[in-house]
Amino acid sequence: MNIQAKQIPLSDFTGDYRTVHIGRSQLVHADAFEWLSQLPPESVDGMVFDPPYGVKEYELDQIEMMLSGGPGIWRLPPSFDGSQRAPLPRFTALNPEERTTLHRFFRDFAVAALPALKPGAHIFMASNSFLSQLVFSAMIDGGFEFRTEIIRLVQTLRGGDRPKLGEEEYPDVCSLPRGGYEPWGLFRKPMPPKMTVRECLRIYGTGGLRRRSDGNPFCDVIDSERTPKREKEIAPHPSLKPQSLLRQLVRAVLPLGKGVVVDPFMGSGSTVAAAEAVGYKCVGVERYDDYFEMATKAVPRLITVKAAAKSSHVVSVEQAAFCV
Numbered sequence: 001m002n003i004q005a006k007q008i009p010l011s012d013f014t015g016d017y018r019t020v021h022i023g024r025s026q027l028v029h030a031d032a033f034e035w036l037s038q039l040p041p042e043s044v045d046g047m048v049f050d051p052p053y054g055v056k057e058y059e060l061d062q063i064e065m066m067l068s069g070g071p072g073i074w075r076l077p078p079s080f081d082g083s084q085r086a087p088l089p090r091f092t093a094l095n096p097e098e099r100t101t102l103h104r105f106f107r108d109f110a111v112a113a114l115p116a117l118k119p120g121a122h123i124f125m126a127s128n129s130f131l132s133q134l135v136f137s138a139m140i141d142g143g144f145e146f147r148t149e150i151i152r153l154v155q156t157l158r159g160g161d162r163p164k165l166g167e168e169e170y171p172d173v174c175s176l177p178r179g180g181y182e183p184w185g186l187f188r189k190p191m192p193p194k195m196t197v198r199e200c201l202r203i204y205g206t207g208g209l210r211r212r213s214d215g216n217p218f219c220d221v222i223d224s225e226r227t228p229k230r231e232k233e234i235a236p237h238p239s240l241k242p243q244s245l246l247r248q249l250v251r252a253v254l255p256l257g258k259g260v261v262v263d264p265f266m267g268s269g270s271t272v273a274a275a276e277a278v279g280y281k282c283v284g285v286e287r288y289d290d291y292f293e294m295a296t297k298a299v300p301r302l303i304t305v306k307a308a309a310k311s312s313h314v315v316s317v318e319q320a321a322f323c324v
Contacts, residue, residue: 008043008260013283020296025272025282027299029292032264033109035285039116045206045259047113048249048271050126050239051106051135102131103138110142113264114189120200120207123187124150124249126241128158132183139187150184152245154224182224184249201255208255218252231305235268235298237291243307246274254280269295273302 010026015038018029028035094102113123123144127135132149140146160178163170191200191207200207209218227242250261250271259281263271266284268291275282276299284299286292 007258008040010260010281010283012040012043013260013262018292022272022296022299023276023303024280025276025284025299027266027269027272027292027295028283028285029287029289030285031287032285033112036112036116036264041115042118042204043260044113044116044121044262045118046121046253047117047123047125047262047264048246048253048274049124049263049265050241050267050271051109051265053102053128053131099134103134103141106135106138107142109264110139110144114143116262117189118204118206118259119189119195120191120197120204121189122147122206122209122253123185124253125185125187126239127183127185128156129179129181129183130158132185136185139185143190144187145190147186147188148220150186150249151221152182152184152224153180153221154182154226155180156182186220205254205256205259209252210255210257213251218248222248231270231302234301234305235270235294237268237270237294240268241270243270243274243277243302243305246270247278247307250274250280250282251278266295267291268302269299270302273299273305276303277305277307 010024014026014028015030015035017035020027117123123139125135125139136146136149156179158179159176160174161176163173163175166173188207191197195203197207211217222245224245225242227240231242232240251257253261257280261271261275261280261282263282263284266272266286269284269286272282272284272295284295286295
């Protein structure tokens with residue numbers, strides 16, 4: 001495990017930005033694109049993040065329609081276990097221009113992130129079934145290798161609706177299947193030509209994924225849960241992912257268990273908390289004041305959350321041997 005690449009001190013990740021230190025990690029108040037442009041080349045060992053998809057659904061006119069119960073891209077999901085649900089955006093309502101804007105955003109992000117990552121470094125990026133094909137292709141256009149999808153098995157409450165304004169006329173029809181999974185894209189910065197994974201591990205400490213603590217491979221299907229209420233109370237972010245999921249992803253992204261994980265769209269800091277919980281260094285970057293302040297308070301509490309991974313649902317003896 002002799003890593004020849006120089007490990008960059010965390011102080012090189014802060015620049016002149018406001019920074020809060022928590023454990024081994026740092027929270028940086030900055031715009032992700034600007035921050036990435038100032039990093040030392042080949043300084044980041046991996047990334048885990050849930051990027052912004054708010055191309056349209058958070059515009060003022062759309063929020064006003066959502067609050068008033070009017071039309072637009074927002075919908076009320078079906079009730080579940082008797083509790084009231086918040087409105088969700090209709091990603092399928094994006095027009096061609098908005099989809100082009102979304103593609104450009106992720107292509108530009110890929111171009112900005114590539115120089116900062118070490119060769120062979122991996123990225124885990126959250127998405128959804130409506131947009132994954134668009135944003136994943138944008139990351140490829142920006143220079144990343146697409147490795148696979150990580151399927152998070154979770155009841156998403158997306159889809160399953162009867163046709164809008166036709167609920168009574170077509171009671172036996174649903175416009176989309178009810179969502180039962182969340183796709184995460186797994187990408188890798190290309191290794192130098194003809195370099196093997198073994199050589200990349202030796203030189204950069206990257207190139208592969210860390211196996212599970214029981215010695216079995218990291219699997220591409222993760223039986224998950226919706227974010228527990230106790231975690232939402234700590235960090236009331238609209239797209240908060242559970243610690244039980246994030247700790248598995250964060251652990252896997254550093255194949256040798258060494259280096260720095262980055263979340264360029266930190267939000268409430270859940271990725272930083274997951275990294276701290278598994279003993280990694282992490283840098284979380286957030287541009288919005290409210291979310292940055294939320295993270296400074298939420299991360300120390302999320303670190304202490306007891307979050308055991310669920311047992312995987314398997315369909316064969318072979319899968320059971322590797323994924324349970």
